[in-house]
Amino acid sequence: xxxxxxxxxxxxxxxxxxxxxxxxxxxxxxxxxxxxxxxxxxxxxxxxxxxxxxxxxxxxxxxxxxxxxxxxxxxxxxxxxxxx
Numbered sequence: 001x002x003x004x005x006x007x008x009x010x011x012x013x014x015x016x017x018x019x020x021x022x023x024x025x026x027x028x029x030x031x032x033x034x035x036x037x038x039x040x041x042x043x044x045x046x047x048x049x050x051x052x053x054x055x056x057x058x059x060x061x062x063x064x065x066x067x068x069x070x071x072x073x074x075x076x077x078x079x080x081x082x083x084x
Contacts, residue, residue: 036060
């Protein structure tokens with residue numbers, strides 16, 4: 001008897017992902033809010049593909065939870081990547 005495959009991608013995540021993609025088709029610009037404590041981990045990996053050439057403003061949230069030097073370093077890194 002074989003065991004069924006493990007379902008690691010829950011249906012509610014797939015549903016939310018599809019809804020987000022549909023909403024992004026209806027907007028003219030995107031405001032991306034990410035956590036200053038974990039800026040790369042709090043970004044959606046597919047957002048660049050989904051928004052393509054639409055204007056985007058990236059905002060670092062929870063800035064009070066990081067040191068001023070760390071915040072400045074992340075701001076500089078994002079600017080070097082071409083992300084406002």
